[in-house]
Amino acid sequence: MSGTNHLRLIQGIFSRPNKVVALQRIDLSRNADPVQSLQARLERIDRAIGETSRALIQAHAVSVRSMFSGSSDFLGGIQKKVVESSARNSVSWHQSRLQEMTQERRQLQNQLDRLTGQVWPKRLRRWLxxxxxxxxxxxxxxxxxxxxxxxxxxxxxxxxxxxxxxxxxxxx
Incomplete structure (x- = not known):
């Protein structure tokens, strides 16, 4: 039984994933709905990315301000630790959310490029x-x-x- 598991593991390591994606060409004069919906979704994601980036900068600013606040009494120290912890949690949440939205934007942009036939020109520009x-x-x-x-x-x-x-x- 373990021999077949090892064989599957070795095949999984050395086999190439099948990533065949066909380019789609559409006539923009007849059916612009998928393109327009993707463009609208991209605009919404761009706005959300901008808002999250601003919130991330604000969270970093709060974190920096709390690090440099000089309160030496007991309650001030506790408050400083609570604020720093909350700011760190906020920064990590905003960073993970920003990464998720960036990944989603990249996927939407790839779909839009496939629909409009811009995959190879963009790939060529990136290579150059x-x-x-x-x-x-x-x-x-x-x-x-x-x-x-x-x-x-x-x-x-x-x-x-x-x-x-x-x-x-x-x-x-």
């Missing part, structure tokens, strides 16, 4: 953006490494010049 960022990182790191090697190569010349300057200043 990442390729550009990668190329910029490679160029910057190459310039940095070349600068380091140049500085190491020029150390004897600079050292000689500094020694000549030092001895000429010393003779005067």
């Amino acid at each position: 953006l990442w390729a550009g960022i990668g190329a910029a990182i490679i160029v910057a790191s190459t310039v940095f490494v070349m600068g380091v090697f140049t500085a190491i190569y020029l150390l004897p010349i600079w050292g000689t010049l500094l020694l000549v300057l030092f001895f000429s200043q010393r003779k005067r």
